[in-house]
Amino acid sequence: MNTTGDQANQGRIRTNARRFAWVCTILMYALPAAVALYLLLVDTLALAAELYGADMGIADLTVFKRLGGIVIAMIPLTPMILFLAALRRLFRLYALGVLFAVANVEAFRKMGWWMVLFAAAQFVTTPLASVWFSWDNPPGERALSIEISSGMVTAAVIGGVVVVIARVMDEARRLQDEQALTV
Numbered sequence: 001m002n003t004t005g006d007q008a009n010q011g012r013i014r015t016n017a018r019r020f021a022w023v024c025t026i027l028m029y030a031l032p033a034a035v036a037l038y039l040l041l042v043d044t045l046a047l048a049a050e051l052y053g054a055d056m057g058i059a060d061l062t063v064f065k066r067l068g069g070i071v072i073a074m075i076p077l078t079p080m081i082l083f084l085a086a087l088r089r090l091f092r093l094y095a096l097g098v099l100f101a102v103a104n105v106e107a108f109r110k111m112g113w114w115m116v117l118f119a120a121a122q123f124v125t126t127p128l129a130s131v132w133f134s135w136d137n138p139p140g141e142r143a144l145s146i147e148i149s150s151g152m153v154t155a156a157v158i159g160g161v162v163v164v165i166a167r168v169m170d171e172a173r174r175l176q177d178e179q180a181l182t183v
Contacts, residue, residue: 010097017094024088028081035077039069065133072129076121083114100173108166115159119152 061069090107098104130145137143 013099014095014097017091021088021091021095024084024091028084028088031081032074032077035073036070039066039073061133065136068132069129072125072132075125075128076118079114079117079121083111083118086110086114100169100176102170102173105166105170105173108162108169112159112162112164112166115155115162117159119154119156119159122152122155123148 086107090104090111093099093101093104093107126145126147130143134141134143
């Protein structure tokens, strides 16, 4: 048995886990702040000219529209932040040397379900945003946009896979606990 190598590996796991827990924490605060700042500060006229090459009749956004946009943007961002919180919890457990416990399984399960909800939230956000930002347009120029992207499908599938992995981990953990009691 190579205990020196095992200890070195465990030390690396703990160090990297602490680092990634900090990255998750930073992202949990930076993502909503960046989205809010972008929606508050972006020059919509310049952006429309850059994207469409000409004035497409897009008006600059009012503060009210921008604040509504922030609220709508938080719909998919909330499950992403909660996913990051669960991931941070998992890394913190690894940093403590807890690799195969109920808390790890629960963190994995939460990550999977937050990823599935992230995909669903993206599906809802596109129509809400299109209606919100075009509501003040004259009749016939309002928009309702519905989108299903490969990113949404990928997030839902990966989330489902993570939930299944959590179930497998839970069963393996349970079997290990039973085996530890049987001598």
